[in-house]
Amino acid sequence: MTIVTDTVTPSPLPIVTLRHPLYDETLLGKYRLIYEGGQEFIEVALKRYIFERTDIWTDRRALAYNPAFAEEAVAEYARAILQYQNDVIRVGGNPMYLSCCRGELGGVDGQGSSMNSFIGRYVINELLAMGKVGIYLDNHKFLGTTLADAFGHPYMYAYKAEDILNWSFIPGHPDQLRAVLLRDNTEVVDPVSQLPYTTEEQFRHIYLDSAGYCHVDFYDVEGTLLQYFKLDIKVIPFILVQVPHSLLKNVCDYQAALLNLSSSTFFYAWQSNFPFYVEQYDPMYQDRYFETRTNDNPPDPESTNIPGTDGYSDMLDSPNPRSDKDQITVGSLSGRRYVKGINQPAFINPSSEPMTASMSKEQQLKEEIRQLVALNVSSLTPKMASAESKALDREGLEGGLNFIGLTLELMERRSAFIWQAYAGSKDGTKISYPESYTLLTDQDRRAQAKELKDLQHAVPSPTYQKKVCKKIASVMFSGEATPEEIAKMNTEIEASKVPTADPTILQMDHEAGFVSTATASQGRGYPAGESDKAAIDQALRLARIKDAQSPGVGAGASAARGVADESVVPIEDAKQEKTLSQVTTGGRGPAKGEF
Numbered sequence: 001m002t003i004v005t006d007t008v009t010p011s012p013l014p015i016v017t018l019r020h021p022l023y024d025e026t027l028l029g030k031y032r033l034i035y036e037g038g039q040e041f042i043e044v045a046l047k048r049y050i051f052e053r054t055d056i057w058t059d060r061r062a063l064a065y066n067p068a069f070a071e072e073a074v075a076e077y078a079r080a081i082l083q084y085q086n087d088v089i090r091v092g093g094n095p096m097y098l099s100c101c102r103g104e105l106g107g108v109d110g111q112g113s114s115m116n117s118f119i120g121r122y123v124i125n126e127l128l129a130m131g132k133v134g135i136y137l138d139n140h141k142f143l144g145t146t147l148a149d150a151f152g153h154p155y156m157y158a159y160k161a162e163d164i165l166n167w168s169f170i171p172g173h174p175d176q177l178r179a180v181l182l183r184d185n186t187e188v189v190d191p192v193s194q195l196p197y198t199t200e201e202q203f204r205h206i207y208l209d210s211a212g213y214c215h216v217d218f219y220d221v222e223g224t225l226l227q228y229f230k231l232d233i234k235v236i237p238f239i240l241v242q243v244p245h246s247l248l249k250n251v252c253d254y255q256a257a258l259l260n261l262s263s264s265t266f267f268y269a270w271q272s273n274f275p276f277y278v279e280q281y282d283p284m285y286q287d288r289y290f291e292t293r294t295n296d297n298p299p300d301p302e303s304t305n306i307p308g309t310d311g312y313s314d315m316l317d318s319p320n321p322r323s324d325k326d327q328i329t330v331g332s333l334s335g336r337r338y339v340k341g342i343n344q345p346a347f348i349n350p351s352s353e354p355m356t357a358s359m360s361k362e363q364q365l366k367e368e369i370r371q372l373v374a375l376n377v378s379s380l381t382p383k384m385a386s387a388e389s390k391a392l393d394r395e396g397l398e399g400g401l402n403f404i405g406l407t408l409e410l411m412e413r414r415s416a417f418i419w420q421a422y423a424g425s426k427d428g429t430k431i432s433y434p435e436s437y438t439l440l441t442d443q444d445r446r447a448q449a450k451e452l453k454d455l456q457h458a459v460p461s462p463t464y465q466k467k468v469c470k471k472i473a474s475v476m477f478s479g480e481a482t483p484e485e486i487a488k489m490n491t492e493i494e495a496s497k498v499p500t501a502d503p504t505i506l507q508m509d510h511e512a513g514f515v516s517t518a519t520a521s522q523g524r525g526y527p528a529g530e531s532d533k534a535a536i537d538q539a540l541r542l543a544r545i546k547d548a549q550s551p552g553v554g555a556g557a558s559a560a561r562g563v564a565d566e567s568v569v570p571i572e573d574a575k576q577e578k579t580l581s582q583v584t585t586g587g588r589g590p591a592k593g594e595f
Contacts, residue, residue, distance in 0.1 A: 014223040015181065015203065015205050015217075015219060015223060016181075016203045016219050016221065016222075016223045017223070018165070018166050018181060019165055019166055020165070020166045020167055023164075023165060023166065025162060028130065028161050028162045029162065030252050031129060031130050031131075031161075031246050031248050031252065032130070032160075032162065033045075033252075034070050034071075034248055034251065034252045034255050034256075035070065035071055035074065035129040035130070035248060036071075037066040037068045037071060038066065041066055041259070042061070042064050042065075042066055042259065045255075045256040045259050045260070046061060046064050046259060046260060046263060047260055056267075059267070060263060060264075060267040061263075063263070063266060063267055063270060064259070064262075064263040064266075065262070065263075065266070066259060067255075067258050067259060067262050067362075067366075069255070069258065069366050069369050069370070070248060070251050070252075070254070070255045070369055070373070071129075073247075073251075073369055073370050073373040073374075074125065074128050074129050074247050074248065074373060075125065076373075077128060077247065077373070077377055077397075077400075077401065077404075078124045078125050078128055080401055080437060080438075081124055081401060081404060081405060081408070081437060082120050082124060084405070084433075084434045084437055085116040085119065085120065086116065087433075087434050088115075088116065088412075088431070088432070088433050088434075089430070089431070089432040090115075090429055090430070090431050091429070091430045092427060092428065092429050092430050093416060093420065093425070093427050093428055093429025093430070094416075094419060094420050094423050094425045094427065094429065096153050096423065097153075097416060097419050097420070097423075097429060098429065100115075100153060101114060101115040102114055102115075103117065105153065106153075106155070107155075108155065108156055109155050109156055109157060110155035115412065118156070119408060119412075122157075122158040123135070123158060123241065123408070123411070124404075124408070126158065126160065126161070127241055127242075127243060127404070127407070127408075128243075128246070128247045128404070129246060129247065129248055130160070130161040130162075130246055131161065131242060131243055131244070131245050131246035131247075131249075132161040132164065132240070132241065132242040132243075133158055133159070133160070133161060133241050133242075134158065134159030134160075134161075134163070134164045134182070134238060134239065134240055134241065135156050135157075135158055135159070135238070135239040135241060135411065135415060136156060136157055136158075136159060136182070136237060136238050136239075137154050137155070137156045137237040137238070137239075137415060137418045137419060137422070138154060138155060138156070138157070138237065139153075139154045139155075139422050153419075153422075153423070154237075154418070154419050154422045154423070156415060159182055159238075162183075163182055163183040163184075163185075164180070164182060164240065165181045165182065165183055165203075166179075166180065166181040167179065167180045167181070167240055168180075170208075175410070175414070176235070176236075177206075177236040177238060177240065178207065178208055178236075179205070179206065179207035179208070179236075180205075180206050180207075180236060180238050180240070181203060181204070181205050181206075182203070182204040182205075182206070182238070183201060183202075183203055183204075184201070184202045184203070184204055185199045185200070185201060185202075186199060186200055186201075186202050187199055188200055200220075200221075201220075201221050202218055202219065202220060202221075202226070203218070203219040203220075203221075204216060204217070204218055204219075205217040205218075205219065206236050206237075206238060207236070208234070208236065209230075212234040213230060213231065213232070213233070213234055214230070214231040214233055214234065214235065214236055214237065215228065215229065215230050215231070216228065216229045216230075216231065233418075233421040233422060234421070235417070235418055235421050237418050237421075237422070239411055239414045239415060239418070241407060241408075241411045242407075243403070243404065243407060245376065246376070247373050247376045247377060248373075248376075249372075249376050250372050250376075251369055251372050251373060251376075254365055254368060254369050254372065255369065257365060258362060258365045258366065258369070261358055261361060261362055261365065262362055264358060265355055265358040265359055265362065268354065268355050268358070269355055272349065272350040272355075275347040275348060275349040277345065277346075277347055278345065278346060278347075278348055279336075279344075279345035279346075280342040280343050280345075374397060377397050377400035377401070398436065398437055398438050401437035401438075402435075402436055402437055404437075405433050405434060405437055406433070408433065409431060409432075409433040412431050412433075413429075413431050416428070416429040416431060445475055445476055446476075448475050449472045449475050449476050452468055452471055452472045452475065453468075453472060455468060466493050466494060466496070469493045470489070470490050470493055473486065473489045473490070473493070474486065477489075
């Protein structure tokens with residue numbers, strides 16, 4: 001890696017202004033706002049009613065919160081993929097690369113992250129939420145003397161989708177970049193304190209020359225070339241990881257609507273949490289009634305809340321001052337007279353029906369957000385509620401997860417290739433991701449395996465029964481066992497001489513004489529010849545039991561003596577001995593003449 005001082009042919013257009021036709025800054029900003037949420041999302045998406053008073057709008061905006069269901073819907077599928085990362089297999093290639101993938105030697109990012117950790121922290125969520133993420137592989141030697149330079153290996157960092165401004169691929173090779181324009185936000189450091197105090201934008205243009213070597217140019221916001229380098233590698237050290245669309249597609253407006261609806265509902269509940277006092281009156285008797293009102297609640301001599309005092313000034317200065325006869329003392333310790341023939345005064349509260357309807361609509365929006373995210377994953381629309389349709393929906397979702405897993409696998413293979421190009425290594429690293437992903441929980445796995453087990457013996461076909469056994473193994477360990485382990489299970493199932501391993505079925509078949517002891521033993525998973533050893537142990541056990549019993553009982557009573565295997569009818573023998581032991585003449589001892 002060397003620094004080149006020759007001149008660079010200027011572009012006919014300012015490079016920093018060039019944008020890819022598919023680059024949509026507005027849409028990406030919308031996705032970012034919805035996914036990250038926070039106060040900025042509330043400030044942008046919360047809307048004011050047309051006739052809403054300023055003080056009410058200020059209070060409602062201060063109480064608003066972000067219902068981050070879109071973020072959670074995306075995170076659900078990110079977690080489903082992350083749980084399989086430990087099953088990724090990396091074999092061969094540069095030993096330093098494998099060590100860094102395990103988090104050793106400073107990790108893949110120079111900060112101690114393993115490859116699985118780096119993908120989980122910077123790649124998967126960004127890829128699903130924004131539909132795109134970039135990975136740049138840099139080299140410590142390029143930076144000069146640093147703490148990480150001691151390790152002497154490349155490291156990687158991620159670029160957000162909105163900072164990947166332009167790109168092009170080598171014709172005929174859609175996975176190999178020919179040029180890319182990136183935006184960096186660099187820190188501006190105070191030279192005295194050595195502390196950053198702001199950031200500024202810079203642009204990084206990376207491209208291949210006619211000989212295939214990689215060049216890196218840096219520009220400021222005005223398009224002025226700051227510095228340029230030529231790398232000793234014939235590949236652009238940047239990986240553009242993308243899926244056809246963001247999982248937030250068609251979800252943004254739902255999230256904004258849910259924000260406004262939840263804000264209105266919450267403010268209604270908060271503002272209407274106080275009942276108010278009402279009473280009926282008859283206008284014909286109003287004056288007469290209020291003339292005698294002072295007798296209802298005579299003023300307290302010690303009270304300062306009387307007309308003309310400071311305690312009463314707020315009421316007198318109000319826009320609609322009321323006389324003493326209009327004042328009502330309410331509470332649990334004060335009474336109240338009311339005109340005969342009208343309803344008694346009461347405290348009432350606003351109807352809860354508007355809030356109930358609003359909460360019902362909120363729940364509907366939440367479910368639709370989840371459905372839209374699932375639709376973006378699987379491209380299948382749930383149309384029916386049957387068990388069969390739900391199973392198809394799940395297969396579609398798992399197919400979408402498989403596609404995302406394949407995208408991550410291609411990303412990591414490309415990163416290993418670039419890493420080896422930096423290191424000058426020719427040995428490639430074999431990287432294998434799980435072949436399938438599932439959304440089944442452990443409880444779902446057990447339930448499905450139990451259903452398959454019940455169907456295993458429905459058809460008298462050994463091929464069918466072994467096929468069901470393989471399906472059970474796949475359901476229980478898909479995504480958790482390596483492909484080699486699954487293949488080994490299938491081979492052992494095919495080689496088995498028995499169609500089941502259920503101990504209850506094997507015991508019943510053995511006792512009924514349908515299967516030999518040796519075959520039943522192998523069906524339970526015991527090694528060959530174990531049944532012969534067990535037969536010898538059983539014979540010795542019977543002999544010990546027989547010798548320990550009292551003599552003279554007779555061969556026919558072996559079952560009653562504890563040696564049931566030597567009796568033809570063990571149950572009858574035991575009943576007969578018990579009956580003989582209970583024969584008496586009515587007393588507690590034997591009958592007369594018996595011993």
